[in-house]
Amino acid sequence: MISILLWEIRRRKWFTFWWTFGISSVVALTILPYVSVKEQADELTESLGELSSSAGSFLGGADLFSPVGYISSQIYYITLPLLLIIMVLALASSLMRDETDATIELTLARPVSRTSILLGKLLAGLMIYSTVGIISYIIAYICAEVTALSINSNHLFVTHFICYIFAASFGLLAFMLLAASSRTRRLAMPVTILLSFGGYLITSLAAYSSVFDTIAKATPYHYYNTTKLLTGEIQQGLVIYLALAIMISFGFAFIGYNRRDIG
């Protein structure tokens, strides 16, 4: 398993580097301009108050210029999770591509169990993903200090951490669908994209219509409130969703991969 883990990490060193660089840059370039926004925060909030409340929901709330509102709407509600979802889907797809191009056969022909192969890949993905997460958190923390954002550092850490787990849950879902059976492989990307990006759209549209409001309750984005997270409030619904998504994905991926035909 360790050999597979190291092999997968080594093969994705440039993937890790560029995603870490890209996401950290986005975080820095979004937080640092708050220095100029901070001085006009009251006036900007007043102007925004004239807009409809539903328009603000696309941006993660109506309070966009307070430190919590700014960092929530500009990073943790949309930009960072969506970038991470794209990254984690690319990572899951890349880790499981060896079956499509038949290179998995050389590994499967060795005295290595299917569980070890899948675990090796999963841990490699987790380590790559964690590298991006840790470095971008350090950048976010430094930028928050530089711009004197009055946000509790513990709350910033929890929000960053939950944002990563939230995006990872979609990656795990894709990984599970790719691993579980040859039929679910085809559904992996459409289902995950629908649930993540579609969920965001539906949750945003929920402010306009009660129909969307009902549907939104079935999407993970409904339970993802970064403003609350940044003020130290953790939603129970989000924690239940994350725990279920992780456990179910792990279970199905391992059971399916061990039982099915490969190649």
Added chain:
Amino acid sequence: MQEVTKYYHGSKKPAVEKLSLVINPGEVYGFLGSNGAGKSTTIRLLMDFLRPTSGSIRFFGSETDAHVTNVRAHIGYLPGDVSLPKKVTGRELLTHLATLQGSAFDTQYYKELTERFETQLDKRTDTLSKGNRQKIGLIQAFMHKPRLLILDEPTSGLDPLMQEQFYICINEAKQRGAAIFLSSHSLGEVEKICDRIGIIKEGCLVYEGLIAEVIKSRKPTWSIRLEKISDIALLKNSPHFTILRETKNEVIVQPTLPLTKALGELSKLSVVAMDIQHADLEDEFMHYYETRKQS
């Protein structure tokens, strides 16, 4: 492999049906069949990539089931149309596979193989030609001196010199007592290196026998050119000859009479030219396929 049947999901027709095979130590078994006959499915079942719908697969007597991971420490596998991971060199890939192989890996033999096959180890695998990828595939299959070799189209893409090196490796493995199971479209090659062959058609084993028996039982074919076209009809209706193929004025037949009597029959016709050839495995293979097709 005993009574193994495999249905792919959604298919009503089995890819392999009640297939039973035994490969003995020190034996080279050639597995023949047309495209889609079930060769690759059989190989993938043996390697446990596919799980049989029914039947059982056992290795090394009755020691272990196919899905027991440790069995694969003693198996060397070469996939058909070798796919190698991209963006890595041959050396990196082989080192990785050797690490997965664990203690069973023979470093000295690995070095010897890379020299024999003149492998380009430091080039990225995605820049290698088919032949060079095949060499890496062969090295990874042989490098741990397995007790069983399962090889799908092993000489595909190899030049004649490298094919000879492959035959040497096969011979060495055979001398060590390894069982070798290979599928090939090159019937000449099968005839050259195999001890026994099996022919699969539509998922069923239609023939199994020793190569020595095939060679012993094979009959010569006569290629006869006739002056009169009317004589072709006479030859076709003759009970003394089996028509194998025919062109405009040439007929390829197999006599069913002793040589002198068959020549006597032929002297009655307007024969312009005649060539006697000994049927090779290809003719035998075609014979089994055609016979079954007709039946």
